[in-house]
Every structure is written in structure tokens, then in C-alpha cells.
Amino acid sequence: MLNISIIVLFSFILVYSNIIILNEETLILICFITFCMIAFNKLKSTVSKDFEKSSNMVEAAVSKSLLELINSSESVFIYKNIFKKITLNLESLKTHFITFGIISSKALPKYIIKRAETTYPKRLIFSERLENQTSKLLALLLNYKLTQITNIQNFYTHDCKIATFLCINKITLREYIKIL
Known part of the structure; x- marks a missing residue:
């Protein structure tokens, strides 16, 4: 920095030689x-x-933002690689699914036929067993009911001796004889 005494001496010389005019504006400028x-x-x-304090704060903020930018760009790069792997895995899964569908559609009719067989x-x-058993059951039920009917008819005709039953018995006997 320049010495003040040299500046003051140089100013006096310039004012004395009328190079610098001292007016109000010049005095305000000098002040x-x-x-x-x-x-x-x-x-x-x-x-x-x-x-320095402001520059240190700005430097810390810039370095922090740079670190965050680096971290975010690294995470973006990692996620980008992960998404590439996911898309590749999905494409391979698609091909496997298509081949599985083709193979299963070809094998499905054979499977259905084998299962039906x-x-x-x-x-x-x-x-068939159920039909045989029901026919046996129906025969047994019919036999049982017929025996009950004949037992009841014998009871009414021989033991009770009701005239209407005796008459019906005779009519049916005559019909059987005509048929023969």
C-alpha cells in the first residue's frame, strides 16, 4: 500500500500546479x-x-452438494444396472413361460385322455355295482312287500273269513282259469 504522506504530498503538488481543481465535488471525492x-x-x-467464514460455508455447502450428487449418481447407476438385470430376467421368464405354455398345450390332450381312461x-x-345292488334291493323289497300282501290276504281270507275277500279270491281264480 502506498504511504499516506507520499499521497498527500503528491496531491498538494497537483493542486498547486492547478491540475486538480478543488471544488465541492473533488473534496467529496477525496473524503x-x-x-x-x-x-x-x-x-x-x-x-x-x-x-473467509462465508467462503468456508459456501465451500462446505458445495462439497456437501457434490458428495450428495456423487452418491445419487452412484445410486442411479446401481439402480440402472439392477433394472437392466430385472428386464433381462423378465425377458428370460417370458421365454420360459412361452415354452412352458407350448409344451403344456401339446401335452394337455394326452393328459386329459389318460385321466379319463x-x-x-x-x-x-x-x-355297475350300484346298479346291481339297487336291483337286488328292489327285488328284496318287492319280495318282502309281496309276502306281506299274501300274508295279509291269507289272514283275511282264512282267519277273518270276510265275504268280500272270499268273493274277490274266487273272481281272481276264475280269471286265472280263463287265461289258462
């Missing part, structure tokens, strides 16, 4: 320049500390 120099000399440590004979055998 402003001296104020700035004095303020700079007296406040430079405080202002520099404030500027195993289940229908069993069902038919079951229905």
Missing part, C-alpha cells in the same frame, strides 16, 4: 477515497474473517 482507505485498513481483518372305468364299475 470518500480517504474514508474507503481508512475503512479498508481498519476493517480489513473483520471483513476478511467474515468473507383311469377315472371313467372306475366310475363305470362303481355305477
Whole structure:
């Protein structure tokens, strides 16, 4: 920095030689320049500390944002690779699913025929057994009812001796004889 005494001496020489005219504006300019120099000399440590503090804060914020940007770009790159793998896996799954569908559609009629061949004979055998058993049951029930009817008819004709039953018996006997 220039020495103040040299500046003052140089100013007097310029004013004395009428190079610089001292009027109100020039005096205000000189006062402003001296104020700035004095303020700079007296406040430079405080202002520099404030500027350093602000620059450190800005530097920390920039470094933090750079780290976040690096981390986010790394995570984007990782997710991009994961999504590429997922799409490849989905494409291979699609091909496997298509081949499975083709193979199963070709094998489905054979499977249905084989299943029908195993289940229908069993069902038919079951229905045949059921039919035989129901016919036996119906025959037994019919036999039982007929024996009850004949027992009741014998009771009414021989034991009770009701005239209407005796007459019906004779009519049916005559009908049987005519048929023969």
C-alpha cells in the first residue's frame, strides 16, 4: 500500500500546479477515497474473517452438494444396472413361460385322455355295482312287500273269513282259469 504522506504530498503538488481543481465535488471525492482507505485498513481483518467464514460455508455447502450428487449418481447407476438385470430376467421368464405354455398345450390332450381312461372305468364299475345292488334291493323289497300282501290276504281270507275277500279270491281264480 502506498504511504499516506507520499499521497498527500503528491496531491498538494497537483493542486498547486492547478491540475486538480478543488471544488465541492473533488473534496467529496477525496473524503470518500480517504474514508474507503481508512475503512479498508481498519476493517480489513473483520471483513476478511467474515468473507473467509462465508467462503468456508459456501465451500462446505458445495462439497456437501457434490458428495450428495456423487452418491445419487452412484445410486442411479446401481439402480440402472439392477433394472437392466430385472428386464433381462423378465425377458428370460417370458421365454420360459412361452415354452412352458407350448409344451403344456401339446401335452394337455394326452393328459386329459389318460385321466379319463383311469377315472371313467372306475366310475363305470362303481355305477355297475350300484346298479346291481339297487336291483337286488328292489327285488328284496318287492319280495318282502309281496309276502306281506299274501300274508295279509291269507289272514283275511282264512282267519277273518270276510265275504268280500272270499268273493274277490274266487273272481281272481276264475280269471286265472280263463287265461289258462
